């Protein structure tokens with residue numbers, strides 16, 4: 001079953017082909033410059049691509065006996081809107097019972113109202129991309145408030161600068177990406193070359 005998980009090279013090819021992985025001279029909202037940018041929903045706009053990625057990620061969970069033994073009484077949880085299609089795809093592949101997603105509400109991340117303590121199954125958190133890891137850490141705290149244990153966590157892409165564990169739970173990803181981030185100016189090769197800048201929102 002592990003053999004059916006596409007290599008990170010194959011996944012990167014899919015992300016490139018769909019426009020989800022972009023190369024250029026990007027400036028993030030925090031002012032950092034980077035020669036690459038991931039706009040993951042572009043890969044999830046195509047049903048076939050979305051399915052390949054979500055099924056691949058689901059296999060990383062299914063091989064874990066502690067997780068597979070708890071199916072289908074599991075909830076798949078997305079920390080953000082970008083993770084919602086991932087959550088639906090992984091749910092489908094694992095036949096998990098529940099799906100939840102958190103949203104950014106002003107400066108707070110929360111679940112929708114009227115989700116009560118005790119209703120949430122043991123959960124697998126999935127996102128499209130883990131850059132800093134803040135989103136999954138904040139969602140982990142929300143899930144704990146609802147009394148549910150986190151039994152799995154993963155994303156299509158994880159920056160290697162982000163954590164690879166959530167407490168004792170390993171973070172599984174299809175691609176571990178070594179993101180290059182620079183301050184403006186001499187550090188950034190694209191600045192030195194005078195390449196035009198593209199501002200990205202998040």
Ligand SMILES: [Zn+2]
Pocket residue numbers: 025033034183184185188189190191192
């Ligand atoms: Zn630059």
